[in-house]
Amino acid sequence: MKYELVAGFETHVELATNTKIFCSCTTEFGGEPNTHCCPICIGLPGTLPKLNKKVVEYAIRAGLATNCEIAEISKMDRKNYCYPDLPKAYQISQYDKPLCEHGYIQLSNGRKIRILRIHIEEDAGKLVHRRGDTLVDYNRGGVPLIEIVTEPDFRSVDEAKEYVEKLQLIMRYIGVSDCRMQEGSMRCDVNISVRPEGSEKLGTRTEIKNMNSITFIAKAMEYEYGRQVDLIESGEKVVQETLRYDDVTNTTSSMRGKEDANDYRYFRDPDLVTINVPREKVEQIKEELPELPEEKKNRYIDELGLPEADASLLTKYRKIAEYYEKASEGTKNPKTAANFIIGQIFRSVETESEKEEFNVSVSAENLNELIILLDSGKIRMNLAKSTLDKMLETGKKASELIDESDMGGLDENTLLDLCKQAVENNPKAVSDYLGGKEKAVKAMVGFVMKNSRGKADAALAEQKIIDMIKNT
Amino acid sequence: MVTKDEIMKIAILSKLSVGEDEIDKLTEDMGEIISFAYTINKAADIESDFDNINNLSNVLREDEVVPSMEREQILKNAKDSDDGCFMVKNIMK
Known part of the structure; x- marks a missing residue:
């Protein structure tokens, strides 16, 4: 039974x-x-x-x-x-x-x-x-x-x-x-x-x-x-x-x-x-009640378009939700702040009480500044990510870590030039790629990133490299 | 109205040891006390059990900390103490 x-x-x-x-x-x-x-x-x-x-x-x-x-x-x-x-x-x-x-x-x-x-x-x-x-x-x-x-x-x-x-x-x-x-x-x-x-x-x-x-x-x-x-x-x-x-x-x-x-x-x-x-x-007392976690989560999903899993993670602790709301304020896409928080900032909090307190070295305002730089096209995503890692380490603001010269990314010619060098300098990766190992392209993208000091757009570089290999 | 069993149960709950010879007397006394209480019940026109003598309500305190008493004072009347604690006979069997 x-x-x-x-x-x-x-x-x-x-x-x-x-x-x-x-x-x-x-x-x-x-x-x-x-x-x-x-x-x-x-x-x-x-x-x-x-x-x-x-x-x-x-x-x-x-x-x-x-x-x-x-x-x-x-x-x-x-x-x-x-x-x-x-x-x-x-x-x-x-x-x-x-x-x-x-x-x-x-x-x-x-x-x-x-x-x-x-x-x-x-x-x-x-x-x-x-x-x-x-x-x-x-x-x-x-x-x-x-x-x-x-x-x-x-x-x-x-x-x-x-x-x-x-x-x-x-x-x-x-x-x-x-x-x-x-x-x-x-x-x-x-x-x-x-x-x-x-x-x-x-x-x-x-x-x-x-x-x-x-x-x-x-x-x-x-x-x-x-x-x-x-x-x-x-x-x-x-x-x-x-x-x-x-x-x-x-x-x-x-x-x-x-x-x-x-x-x-x-x-x-x-x-x-x-x-x-x-x-x-x-x-x-009813009027003074804050937005409850369930309502908040639904709003993140319905109004901000966040995936349910992300909305759950961000609303699980009140301080994290508050942080997210500040960091995403005035940014183009609500998902950007969510991705930075979940992908990078969460690494610095481990225990329950750390998550509860959410005292991270990057303030919500500083993350917001970084996202606005990204939104305005002044920096690329990969530079934003590496900058955020540096911000987490040093507690400094994005504007203190990024030089004027780093802003604006790479112009197309410099990027194409670097991609060309990458292909020429990595014959093994090229043949691996042609032999079906798609991942081999990452080595060449890595070359571009290294030689552009992180300024290149990795996704764009990858596309250009693939085009070059296929067209030769 | 009150049974001997009830008296024994109340005695156990109140941690009182009641001898065999005391039970009858106690049962009778308790019965009388309860009938007296019933008389009051009939006499009073009780509107609700929320009434109190001055019709007071909401006597509340602000949530502000006042220093506690010295531990020495707290433990002063304890029958026994150790390590800053009240000490009682072992209750775990």
Whole structure:
């Protein structure tokens, strides 16, 4: 029998505010243990939480960017559980009145992943387990999170991967989070079940907690799908439980102990007053939203005529898109800047964070200047390319690297003369070419380029050389 | 209205150890407390659970960092500490 995978996501995204959700301690990552703490975030009795305005704004932004409805009235609730990472023995979260509801994210296959809700809450502290005891650091305690909960709409691991990437991209674009999975500022829980293909009824689900890499999410889902199918095939039952994924053994295992009787006894937090969200405020936040990655990508394809692959690469990070837009401003063909960026500038950025920052040695303005020189016919493409390499190395402007004498390329006679020399000086290449090795012509083009100090138009030179060989 | 099982469940969740001899009494007491709460329910004309005593809403804070407390102060009342951290008994079995 064939089985279908059914999965839903709960994603925690740490908001990029300066301060914690209920107190004015910094949210900075790292720092010596318990140095970003105060009586509020370590839960001392008698302290009162006060909600951070930015948290509400960022959550609304996230909701609008994922097509959610924004609640007019919202409130905070206490989720009770006893564990040392939570000093108050309850987490302040939202239960029945989340800030955002009923959104969706559309995937490339056209399917919509429905978003059930987005709510705000506080993060827990960090535990370090040692032999015999456990150390607790509350620096992360009280850092604001949004939890984005989807309906069980995923039918494949690929859909899940695309969703996480899209969500990450959207959150980064709208500036609410850096979504660095390795630093834990974005973490996913996956609910997963299987059912016979064609069946409408949902199978028993398990939940894999706290995964912080897209690769692990995919592997864990594949493993868990296989495990559940095996259980059913062998006549056993899937037990509803919480699992942890071990990336070393690539298996999932049961995770008990956090809360024996899964009963959080939610009730309204009496220390925090109602959140009213005026419609004008929602409109204002909506207007201030930047162009979202999907819209941007479509615009690059439809209006600028970029190939889809290029449009995807350029919109994957907000800073790269901004760079591209500046570099291509006022140029003749939007593809030129795209080609330079993807073909040459991308070589200087390797890691995720380098791409995210996109601090390259050639500024967008300097690339723009180079393209304008090219557009005006003052320099040829090959000279532009080699100049860009030099610009990347030195950080200098194109106009500082190109002499007046280099501009204007080569006149036709000089080019023909050089091509003639190339043919005469490379008899072997000529005979190779005539013998069917088309690539042999490149050696002669190389000769022309070298002797014109890169000023010749390589494509034109190649054509002239071929004509010469054929006509002799 | 309240069962012994429910009392035991609440006790476990609240990390309270409840002796066999205490269960009956606690069940009875809890039942009374809850019936009392029901009385209030009937008496009050509650419009919504968003009301609070002063009808306050949107008490919000600007997102500006204020220096945190000295770690020494933070850890002062901890039962035990080590390496700048609160120290608790091992929770991983």
